[in-house]
Amino acid sequence: MTNNQSYDEHALLSRIAEGDEKAFTVLFDLYLGKLKPFVEKLSPSPADAREIVQETFIRLWLNRDKLPQVTNIGGYIFRIAANQYHMAVRRALLQDKTLDGFKTTIHHSANPTERTVRLNELQRLINEAVQRLPEKRRQIFRLSRNEGMTIAEIARALGLSPKTVKNTLFTALANIREYLAAAGELGLCWLIFCLAA
Template sequence: MYNEKELFRRIGESDESAFAVIFHRYKSSLFDYGIKITKSHTAAEELVQECFVKLWLARQNLPAIDNPAGYLHMMARNAGVDYLRRLSLDAGLQKKVWAGISESDNPTLQKVQVSETQRLIDEAVAQLPPQQREVFLLSRYEGLNYEQIGEQLGIAGNTVKNHLVKALKFVREYLGKKYGNPIVLVLVTFPGLLFIN
C-alpha cells in the first residue's frame, strides 16, 4: 500500500496503476460529496468524472501536492461550486435540484452542464464519419431510439445499431489513445454517454 503522496508522485510520471488506486480509493467519497452539493445522482457522477479527468490531464503538477486527499476534495468542492454557479443562472432549475428532482428527468438541466469530460467526448465525436456522428448525436443527445433514428435518416434500425456500436467503440478508443487508460477508467465507472443502453 502506497501513501497518497507517493501515488500522486507516480501519477505525475504517468503511472496508470497509481491513478487507478487513487481513483478507486476516492471515487465513493467524492461521489457522496457530490450528492450533498448537487442533490442529483447524475450530477454527482459528472462531478466525480470531471475531478478525475482533470487530475489525469494535469498530472505533471501532482508531485508538488502535499495533501492529496485535501487536493481531491478541493477539486470536488470547486466542481460543485461551478455546477451551482451554472445552475444559479436559472432560478427555476436551482429550485428543482434542491428539491431533489433527478436531472435525468430534466433535459434542460443536462444542457446547462458543461464539463471537461463532455469536452473530451465532443472532441472524439467530431472525429467520427458523418453518419456515425449523426447517429451518436441523435441517440445520446436527442434520446431517440434505433427506429426513430432510422426513420429520420432513412436507414434500418439494425444499421443504426451497428453505426452506434462502431461510434461508441471509436470514442472509447480515441479517448484511450489520446488521453490514456485512466480517462477510459473514469468513463467506464460512470458510463453516461459511452455505452449502449
C-alpha cells in the first residue's frame, strides 16, 4: 500500500493493536517521510533526530493497544515525537549536571596522586571539547555551565528565543559527550556514568 492508495485508517490501527507487524510497516511507511523533517527542525543534530524518530515508532508499537481510540493518528505520532525530543533535552541537561558527581566519585575512589591526574585529564578533555564548539554554541554552554544561568536568562541576555538556547545547549552537550567518548576509556566512563544517572 502506498500513500496514493486509499486505506481504512481505523482498520489499519485496529490491526496494529492486534500485533499485525505488516500493518505497522504500512503506517511506518506512510509517516516516516512526514515525521523526519518535523524532528529535524526540532533537533539540530542529525544523529539525535534519527534516534528520536526511531524512539517515536518504538513507543507507537509498544503502546499499540491505545491506537483504536486514536482519531488523528498523524497528530498522535507527531505528539509522541515532540515528547521524545523534550525528554532528550532533559536527559542532556541532567547529564551535564552529573559531571560534578563524577568528579566527586573520582575524589573518593583514588589515591591523591591518581585523583589529581584523573581530574586534570578529565578537565583537559572537557576544555578541549568546549573549545572545539562553534562560537555561539560555546558561549551558550559556558553561560549555562560556568555562570549557572537558566535557559530563560541566557535567552534574554543574548536576545534569542528560549527554544534556540535549549536546542543549542542540547547540541553542545551532545558534541562534548561525543568528544569524550572518542577520547578513550576516561571519556567512556563519564558517558556511561551520565547515562546511568
